[in-house]
Amino acid sequence: MDQLTAMRAFVRVVEVGTFTRAAQLLDLPKPTVTKLIQQLEGHLRAQLLNRTTRRVTVTMDGAAYYERALRVLGEIDELDQSMTSSQARPSGRLRIDVSASLATDIIMPALPQFLARYPEIQVDMGLSDRPADLVGENLDLAVRAGAIDDQSLIARRIGQMMLITCATPDYLARHGTPRHPRDLENGHLAVGYRRAGTSRILPFTFAGTNETVEIHGNYVISLNEGTGYLAAGLAGMGVMQVATFMAQAHIASGRLVPVLTDWCTAPKPLHIIYPPNRHLSNKVRVFVDWLAEIFAANDLLQRKPDLPSMENVAA
Known part of the structure; x- marks a missing residue:
């Protein structure tokens, strides 16, 4: 044996x-x-x-x-x-799971640099916002935004994701521009985002000078994945709170208009999570270090997007 x-x-x-x-x-x-x-x-x-x-x-x-x-x-x-490790280059299949928006906008454009540095690594990437079964799916790691509910997993915080509240000009022309977060509960629609695998719709959270407000807006559609969530907002289905790196180009082009800019939205932490009791191979270590490096260097993850002149925003 x-x-x-x-x-x-x-x-x-x-x-x-x-x-x-x-x-x-x-x-x-x-x-x-x-x-x-x-x-x-x-x-x-x-x-x-x-x-x-x-x-x-x-x-x-x-x-x-x-x-x-x-x-x-x-x-x-x-x-x-x-x-x-001192003699061998990192190699082998690297199995990861990450949200589609982070993959397409942040990771994928930089990934050729990583693969050029480590040509013997092959990346198998799954795209989803759902909680990944790291052990059952034989994943080396996953990247997730927000709080980590499963306390059995090992999590390393590698940055944060800034959010902005916005809507399309057409939506604002039909419903008006909200001046206070409470306005979103009266005469407005919100694009709902729910945690994958649950029916819970996450509230909008705003922090002002003297108060913090949590809003559960009315919605006609809710989604459990970021790229679909953005698409619903771009279709004028409601006000949304979306990651700045996803919204920046659409704000610059005029397809989205920031609202409630005097109110802060709490950033979401970004974590890399590993299966419990799993030894980290050399290929995983170099990828995690590289990922932390590109997240830290990406300005859109860390700041609010450039805002257009309010003279151009329809009331």
Whole structure:
């Protein structure tokens, strides 16, 4: 029995909950994974997993072995990495998940520089705003804006994303220009943004000189993804709070008009999140460092966009 391979197979089965999915992620036949676990249990003379036709659960012995196996495998990976990192260039497939707006506007234009620096890395990028199942989807990392709800994940803050409130000139001509955030609750529509996988519509938050206001506006459409959210606003479906890097070009062209500019909107933090108990490979480290570098250098992520003269804004 190859005990290290058997330990890795056991750890992956525990993480994803099925032999079939573990075999896919390990790129091994399912019977091979099953045999490895059986050999490991025979070697340890202990049952590590309870198997039914529907699911796999961990026994008490299995849970204890899982925690120790994670540490041992992590130390082995770290030892291997320390011996090879000075000689080997980062290489291999890098599996990441990021929102479509950040990918298309910020990451993708700069990505050729990263790939030129590390030509042996191959990037597999998924685009979504939904909470990613990092372990189940075998992802190395994900980039997310806002608070991280899953406290089991490891998060590194790498910047922030400024927001601006705006609408189309046609919308403002039909509904008027709001002068106070409370105006958005009377006679106005808001483009709703809801967290992916939930029905919760996130409120607009404004901070003035002496008060903070949270607005739950009326809406005719809500979306759970940033590029669709922007498209709804550009179609005149309501007032929206959108990232400055997404709005800047449309404000400059006159397609969007900033409103309530005397009221601040809180920036959203940007995080890179990793699976728990997962050793960071060299390819992940260099990508994370590069991503933090380009986010810090991107001015549109850090400031409000240039505002047009209010003389040109229709009341």
